[in-house]
Amino acid sequence: MQAPSSSSTPVADPPGRAPRGPALWRNRDYWLLLGGQGVSDLGTGIVRIALPLQVLSMTGSYAQAGLVGAVQLVPYLLLCLPAGALVDRWDRKRVMVICDLGRTLCAASVALALALGHLTLAHLYLVALVSGAFFVFFNLAEVAALPRVVAPAQLPTANAQYELAYESASLIGPPLGSLCWSLGRALPFLADALSDVASVLSVLLIRTPLQAQAGHAARPRGLAEEIREGLRWLWAEPVVRINALIKLGDAAVLGGLVLLLIALATQLGASATAAGALVACAAAGGIMGSLLVIALRRRYTYPQLVIASLWLTALFFPLYLVAPHPMLVGVVAALQLCAATTFDIMQFTYRQARIPDRLQARVNSVFRLFIYTGQPLGMAVIGLLLERVGPVPTIWVVTGLFVVLATLATVNPQVRQVQ
Numbered sequence: 001m002q003a004p005s006s007s008s009t010p011v012a013d014p015p016g017r018a019p020r021g022p023a024l025w026r027n028r029d030y031w032l033l034l035g036g037q038g039v040s041d042l043g044t045g046i047v048r049i050a051l052p053l054q055v056l057s058m059t060g061s062y063a064q065a066g067l068v069g070a071v072q073l074v075p076y077l078l079l080c081l082p083a084g085a086l087v088d089r090w091d092r093k094r095v096m097v098i099c100d101l102g103r104t105l106c107a108a109s110v111a112l113a114l115a116l117g118h119l120t121l122a123h124l125y126l127v128a129l130v131s132g133a134f135f136v137f138f139n140l141a142e143v144a145a146l147p148r149v150v151a152p153a154q155l156p157t158a159n160a161q162y163e164l165a166y167e168s169a170s171l172i173g174p175p176l177g178s179l180c181w182s183l184g185r186a187l188p189f190l191a192d193a194l195s196d197v198a199s200v201l202s203v204l205l206i207r208t209p210l211q212a213q214a215g216h217a218a219r220p221r222g223l224a225e226e227i228r229e230g231l232r233w234l235w236a237e238p239v240v241r242i243n244a245l246i247k248l249g250d251a252a253v254l255g256g257l258v259l260l261l262i263a264l265a266t267q268l269g270a271s272a273t274a275a276g277a278l279v280a281c282a283a284a285g286g287i288m289g290s291l292l293v294i295a296l297r298r299r300y301t302y303p304q305l306v307i308a309s310l311w312l313t314a315l316f317f318p319l320y321l322v323a324p325h326p327m328l329v330g331v332v333a334a335l336q337l338c339a340a341t342t343f344d345i346m347q348f349t350y351r352q353a354r355i356p357d358r359l360q361a362r363v364n365s366v367f368r369l370f371i372y373t374g375q376p377l378g379m380a381v382i383g384l385l386l387e388r389v390g391p392v393p394t395i396w397v398v399t400g401l402f403v404v405l406a407t408l409a410t411v412n413p414q415v416r417q418v419q
Helices: 028-061 062-071 074-089 090-116 123-150 151-184 185-202 222-238 238-255 259-266 273-299 302-322 324-354 357-388 389-411 412-418
Strands: none
Touching: 028 062, 028 090, 028 123, 028 151, 028 185, 028 259, 028 273, 062 123, 062 259, 062 357, 074 123, 074 222, 074 357, 090 123, 090 185, 123 151, 123 324, 123 357, 151 185, 151 273, 151 324, 222 238, 222 357, 238 259, 238 302, 238 324, 238 357, 238 389, 238 412, 259 273, 259 324, 259 357, 259 389, 273 302, 273 324, 302 324, 302 389, 302 412, 324 357, 357 389
């Protein structure tokens, strides 16, 4: 049943919807889904630092490093909306398995090319594009599957644990990735390939059907009509709509944060390993935010948490300018990601709890189109800014953008009325 559009609906745990199924800690399929994706996230975290380091070693250009990372997200611009409609038609489990196998082959091809000494920049661009396309379908299927394996009242905790697993992988991944890269440049990409194999095995072991079976194909419709249905639902939900617009800018800035941290570390004379440690510090902040958000939502309202998290994220950027040591840069990054994670979990839980199962992939595809439009744009622009004007002017530009985002949330009446 479609959720009502009133912005005063509770963020989660709607009245009259009792929890179903086992507690999270006894939910086998939930832990398979979470664990498999956690291992895959670890591989992604390893490559997250290894890929720009590899590009920089080949070209010496921050702009090229930003563009290669951006290409990985470009398929969202081209495929996101049709992929959402197709994932709602197709078997979600099969989609996830096929996509993880595809990503395994992409990462393995880079490891093999490095081992043979034949890796080219064109190869990295092609792999980034193809693996990004697989990620589009996998991500939409996974997001749509989560509400099938946990009860509605468990979604806030499940989302916080998902974020905790992601940030833990991001904490361990970058320093491990920079270490692996220094030991052997093929090692980070081989580790990423193995992590995707682990994700395939975990998905195959899930027993719960990952989508509703009844009533979906009663009347055949065109792909364009199904895409429009997802667009209309999102645009009719005022809080979901403003969150999508805010997330577009948020993703543009935070998507390029890795490059910004590498540039700051280099400016302060830090090594590649230290740069990986800075990215890990940012992930540690995400872990803190994940642990805090459940307790915070018991004491504070949705508007208070969302608005405060956006302002804090904005105001931490200027602190990078006065941090005299890489360790202090890492502390600022940790505090900033702690604040940003609170916004991410709150807005995602609100949206996920309201979307009907038959629209899960389509609506999330629209929302993720906003996110993954911002990320490649942000990576490319921040890379160009770092190369042309340096870290200090770049920091002031992103600070101004985040102040605008925080202001949009603060003055929006629908956000302030959420209970």
